[in-house]
Amino acid sequence: MEKILILASASPRRQQILKQVNIPFTIRIPDIDESEIKTKDPMEKVTELAKRKGQAVPISNSNEVILSADTIVAFEEQILEKPNNRVHAFEMISSLSGNIHDVYTGVCIRSENREKVFAERTKVEFWPLKKEEIEAYIATEEPYDKAGAYGIQHYGAIFVKQIIGDYFNVVGLPVSRVVRELKQFGIYPNITGDN
Numbered sequence: 001m002e003k004i005l006i007l008a009s010a011s012p013r014r015q016q017i018l019k020q021v022n023i024p025f026t027i028r029i030p031d032i033d034e035s036e037i038k039t040k041d042p043m044e045k046v047t048e049l050a051k052r053k054g055q056a057v058p059i060s061n062s063n064e065v066i067l068s069a070d071t072i073v074a075f076e077e078q079i080l081e082k083p084n085n086r087v088h089a090f091e092m093i094s095s096l097s098g099n100i101h102d103v104y105t106g107v108c109i110r111s112e113n114r115e116k117v118f119a120e121r122t123k124v125e126f127w128p129l130k131k132e133e134i135e136a137y138i139a140t141e142e143p144y145d146k147a148g149a150y151g152i153q154h155y156g157a158i159f160v161k162q163i164i165g166d167y168f169n170v171v172g173l174p175v176s177r178v179v180r181e182l183k184q185f186g187i188y189p190n191i192t193g194d195n
């Protein structure tokens, strides 16, 4: 029987990345309380959150494979999630200015009889930023639904001097590793040359 991928995520970025490599999927949105995870270790936090998101979505038959993920930014022992307001966003982006931070995405892939959980890390260096530059960026409202208060895939790109690691991991899904792991669950990208 053909395997069916269920993306346990409301994130439009994750949907877009799967579409880019032509993996068909349907969406089932998990409902979890992220504040329950207390660990300060970024790797542990993203893997635990990804796992909880995946486990919050029921598997209704043996053909289904559930994919879930969580992304955070970590800088100097601090975990930066989504900013609550303008001041919070300003603080986050100011702390990243002129520095190197880590972006972690945890991923959970599960089927009826198998579960794989892993995380990828990408290092990102920001140029030193001026106050006005940060304020103009926040005015676009782009920071609010993003870990670390920026989006590398949109206007946030202009802050980035260099990265080490998978770009897509920063956007929310380390797709090349994910594709490799999905093969173990019988899910393959449909690369036909006509897309």
Ligand SMILES: Cc1cn([C@H]2C[C@H](O)[C@@H](COP(=O)(O)OP(=O)(O)OP(=O)(O)O)O2)c(=O)[nH]c1=O
Pocket (backbone or CB within 6 Å): 008, 009, 010, 011, 012, 013, 014, 030, 053, 069, 070, 071, 072, 073, 103, 145, 146, 147, 148, 150, 151, 152, 153, 156, 170, 171, 172
């Ligand atoms: C650093 C960075 C984060 N992000 C996003 C990726 C994630 O969507 C978001 C972090 O929030 P997450 O909690 O990982 O995901 P989500 O709430 O958007 O979706 P769901 O829980 O339903 O899967 O930040 C970017 O889009 N670009 C970036 O450059």
